Amino acid sequence: MQRREFLKSAAALGVSASAPAIAQSQPNASSHPDDVKRPQSQDMIYRQLGTTGEIVSAIGLGGGHIGGQKEAAEGIRLTRAAIDRGITFMDNCWDYSDGLAEVRMGQALRDGYRQKIFLMTKMDGRTADAYDKQLEQSLGRLQTDMIDLVQFHEVIRMEDPDRIFGEGGAIEAAVAAREDGKIRFIGFTGHKDPAVHLRMLEVAQKHGFHFDTVQMPINVMDAHFRSFTSEVMPVALKQGIGVLAMKSMGGGGGATGSIILQSKTVQPLEALLYVLTQEVSVVILGIDSQRILDQTIEATRNFKPMSEAEIKNLLDRTREAADDGRYEVFKTTDRFDATAHNPAWLG
Numbered sequence: 001m002q003r004r005e006f007l008k009s010a011a012a013l014g015v016s017a018s019a020p021a022i023a024q025s026q027p028n029a030s031s032h033p034d035d036v037k038r039p040q041s042q043d044m045i046y047r048q049l050g051t052t053g054e055i056v057s058a059i060g061l062g063g064g065h066i067g068g069q070k071e072a073a074e075g076i077r078l079t080r081a082a083i084d085r086g087i088t089f090m091d092n093c094w095d096y097s098d099g100l101a102e103v104r105m106g107q108a109l110r111d112g113y114r115q116k117i118f119l120m121t122k123m124d125g126r127t128a129d130a131y132d133k134q135l136e137q138s139l140g141r142l143q144t145d146m147i148d149l150v151q152f153h154e155v156i157r158m159e160d161p162d163r164i165f166g167e168g169g170a171i172e173a174a175v176a177a178r179e180d181g182k183i184r185f186i187g188f189t190g191h192k193d194p195a196v197h198l199r200m201l202e203v204a205q206k207h208g209f210h211f212d213t214v215q216m217p218i219n220v221m222d223a224h225f226r227s228f229t230s231e232v233m234p235v236a237l238k239q240g241i242g243v244l245a246m247k248s249m250g251g252g253g254g255a256t257g258s259i260i261l262q263s264k265t266v267q268p269l270e271a272l273l274y275v276l277t278q279e280v281s282v283v284i285l286g287i288d289s290q291r292i293l294d295q296t297i298e299a300t301r302n303f304k305p306m307s308e309a310e311i312k313n314l315l316d317r318t319r320e321a322a323d324d325g326r327y328e329v330f331k332t333t334d335r336f337d338a339t340a341h342n343p344a345w346l347g
Helices: 003-012 063-067 072-084 096-108 128-142 160-165 170-179 194-206 233-238 268-277 290-301 308-322
Strands: 046-048 055-057 059-061 118-123 147-152 183-189 213-217 242-246 282-285
Touching: 055 059, 063 072, 063 096, 072 096, 072 290, 096 128, 118 128, 128 147, 128 170, 147 170, 147 213, 160 170, 160 194, 170 183, 183 242, 194 213, 194 233, 233 242, 268 282, 268 290, 268 308
Parallel strands: 059 282, 118 147, 147 183, 183 213, 213 242, 242 282
Antiparallel strands: 046 055
C-alpha cells in the first residue's frame, strides 16, 4: 500500500486529525533507572502499561524484523528512526535471529537512545538455570545492565505454567533477577490457545504472583476463532495486567505479506485501527522498512477509535474467512512455534 492509497484509506475510514487519541499525555520516566524524560511526539499515542505506572507508546517496534534485515546498519537506522518518531516500546526476544535481533537493538540503543525507551525482551527457559543463562546473554547483547520488562516466551503448552512455577522453575530466576535490579517487570507471551493463557494466570494466582504484562494475538480474525480478545483480555484487565497485542495482521513479512491481509477481507489500516481501538497498552508491529514506519506514524497521528458500527461491519466481513483459523496459522499449525522446533531452549 503506497502513501497515497494509505491516505485515501484513512479518509474513507473517517480518521480525523482533530479526533482525540486515547492518550496523548507526556510520558513519565520518573521511575526509569536513568531518570530522564522519554521523548514525546504529537504523532504518537501513549498509554498506561497496566498498573506498572509506566506510560509507553501504543506502537511497539517488533525486534524480530530488526534482526531479519539483510544489513545490520539498516536495522539500527530503522530502530533509531522509530524512536525519533516517538515509539518508546521496544520488543525483542533471546532467540530472534539466533540473538542477532538483540545485538542490533543493543547497537541501536547506544548514544543515549537506551534512556529514551522502554525495553522488553523474552526468555524461552522454563528452568531457573536456563532462564539465568539466557538473561545474561540478553543483557550482554542489548548492552544494558537492566531490562525494563522480561516475558516468558511462547507459553503455548498446557504444561508450561507447571514448569515455570514448579520447583526450580524459571519464575524463581525471574523474581531473583528483579530483586537484583536486572529486570523491572515480568510478563508472559503465547499465541496458541486462550485456554493456555488462562491457565497461566490461574497458576500464577495460586502461587500469589501478579504478572505485569501479557502478550497475545489480537486481530480481526481472533474475534471469531479461539478468541484471546474475548476470553483472555477481560481477565487480564480485571487483574490490572498490561495487554500487549501482537499478530494484528497475522504474522508474515511486512504489511503486504501478512497472512490476514491475504484473505482480501480487510485493509492494513483497518486491521491496525481495529487493534488500537481495543483496550490494549501496546500494539507490537513488524516495522521492517521506512515506508511501513511512515504509514504507521500516519495512522497514529490521525487516530480516532473505530465506532461500534465500523467494528461490526469489519467483523461481519471477516467472519467467514476467520471461521476455521486458516488465516491464524500460529494457532492451527506449528509454523510460529520456535520452541517446539528447538526444545533445548526450554531447558
